[in-house]
Amino acid sequence: MTAPTPPTGPHRPDVLVVGGGIGGLSTAFALTRAGLRVRVLERAEEFGEVGAGIQLAPNCTRILDDYGLLDEARSLGVLPEAMVMRDALDARELTRLDLSDLERRYGYPYLVIHRSDLHALLLRACRAAGVELCTGRKVVGYENTGAGARIRLADGRTDEAALVVAADGLHSVARREFVGDDVVSSRYVAYRAAVPIERVRGNGVAEKDVVVYVGPRCHFVQYPLRGGEMLNQVAVFASPSADASPAGAAGDARWGGPEELDAAFEATCDTVRRGIPLMWRDRWWQMLDRDPVDTWVHGRVALLGDAAHPPLQYMAQGAIMAIEDGWVLAHHLTRTAPDRDAALAAYQAVRVEHCRRVQTTARAWGELWHLEGGERLRRNAVMRARDTYDYGFTDWEYGPTALTPDQEPAMFTPIPLGA
């Protein structure tokens, strides 16, 4: 690599963050708040987010509160009343979470918000904090230098810092360079939509809940956005033509087309079927993840967010894990300053096991949701038997983010029923 030529300002930053998605921006904010000079390098010409809604569980709203951003997020989103799981064929309720009680238990709310609102909120916070934000900077290579790490841009320029955080998503260049693994295709496809609530009133839609309809080889999610003015919809199904494409064919638009969407939901209940024609039909997301890896830190380059641990989205924790990563990294960089290697080692020691658990549980969750025939009926019976106030499935996930590897999940005082 040639001598560094900084793409923007004259001051060398302490940290380069590659990628200005939710993970990159929230990390840049956290590190700036910790007193570091941070430069974000985003390949797109403008910062932005694609997609519709996103669910933020208490393990994320707790961090937004710490950042002083929760009130604004709350004003932009919706606090739903319940999360309800139903069978997609007969619409029967299988189990639910009472989200008011959930907030009492974990101390922070369950929030749903438009992705672009969350992203814009983080962007404003970064600007106000003094993060240097650069667009049109596609990073194509990484090199450790001893005192730090250097990146190479597509236009040949280079930049360097004591620490580089690669938050460049599922198809991360850093992941390819340092790990070299392939994405794994689940052969499922997701369609999204955000529709004005007036268009779906009368369809049997629960306007104040997150509802997940689980069906044979498919599922369908609905929840309110923007103060209830819009309804977010996600339709996911197994693509019958997916076998034709190798797992690595990311973004291959040949499988999962709209005709497959219609066929996949033909036998579902009324509310789901009436939602399908409203899905965006010009783009869809093939559901890819990666096998968990133990090493996210490569010299002074740290993988973060989907670059480190891309999950299938069934636990709704991908963006949350990215936000947690940045919060933990900032904590350790402050705690061990000026020893950055110690901070990176602590970051990796704390985060890998938790994220592995989310990734593997998300895969298992997908299998459970998509069961067919007799297995579906047995699943339904087990789910219906669950006590609404049994938090055995969520304590490890929604409890406070651990800062040390041996930190026990926080002890929660069970809330008496009817309290």
Ligand SMILES: Cc1cc2nc3c(=O)[nH]c(=O)nc-3n(C[C@H](O)[C@H](O)[C@H](O)COP(=O)(O)OP(=O)(O)OC[C@H]3O[C@@H](n4cnc5c(N)ncnc54)[C@H](O)[C@@H]3O)c2cc1C
């Ligand atoms: C259908 C669906 C629903 C989901 N629902 C939820 C949910 O409810 N809750 C939740 O927490 N998660 C959810 N997720 C997961 C979540 O969207 C991702 O885990 C999260 O967006 C990852 O954030 P990230 O910043 O790590 O990566 P990304 O969002 O992929 O951002 C990466 C950024 O890096 C930039 N970039 C890429 N390559 C380069 C390069 N070479 N140089 C410079 N910049 C580069 C990209 O342009 C982008 O801006 C969902 C995912 C899907 C598909």
